[in-house]
Amino acid sequence: MKPTDIKGLQKRSRDMHVTRITPNALIVTSRSNMQLQYIVTVERDKRQGTVIRARCTCPWAQHGGAACSHVLAALHYLAAQQQRVVSFWLDAEDARRQKHRVLTLKTNDGDVFITSRPMQQAG
Numbered sequence: 001m002k003p004t005d006i007k008g009l010q011k012r013s014r015d016m017h018v019t020r021i022t023p024n025a026l027i028v029t030s031r032s033n034m035q036l037q038y039i040v041t042v043e044r045d046k047r048q049g050t051v052i053r054a055r056c057t058c059p060w061a062q063h064g065g066a067a068c069s070h071v072l073a074a075l076h077y078l079a080a081q082q083q084r085v086v087s088f089w090l091d092a093e094d095a096r097r098q099k100h101r102v103l104t105l106k107t108n109d110g111d112v113f114i115t116s117r118p119m120q121q122a123g
Contacts, residue, residue, distance in 0.1 A: 001065050002109040006088045013072035026077065028056075028070040040074040050103045052114070066107030075105075079116060089113040 003009055017029045024043055030036045038058045045051035054071045055061065061068050072088060079086040088105075089095040095102045095113035105112040 001063075002090070002107050002112065003065070003067050004090075006067070006090050006112065009067070009069045009072055010088050013069040013076055016070065016073035018073050018077035020077070026074045028073045038070045040070050042071075042074055042078065045106075050101075052103055052105050054105060064108070066109065067105055067112045071105075075114065080119070083119045084116050085119050087115045089115065 015031045017031055019027045019029070021027055021039075024041050026040045026042070028038050028040050038056050040054060040056045042052060042054045045053065052075070054067075054074065056068050056070045058065075058068055058070050061070075067088070075086055086103075087098070089098075090112060092102070092111070092113050095115050098115045098117075100115040100117040103114040103116060105114055
């Protein structure tokens, strides 16, 4: 099940703590309840460099949910490691309108689109 409120999930994902445990696996912890930790795996499709597949161990994801706030938090973290900022969109046209690089998060119920832009330097 694809989320309907991607901007709300994106906002919530910013309040999570992410720790990388392997190149493709991250632990995402809620800042409001440090006992809730989920493992997120993220893989880039080797054939299509702009396609990303991600899975989470949270209850929503285990019941068919895709692109949960934990996955978004992990993708924010990975982008920041490359000095980039990401935003999430449910519609491909909305993503393309941003005039930034567009990646696709594949889900079973349709795609979520990710725009990626360089992080602005403080100055």
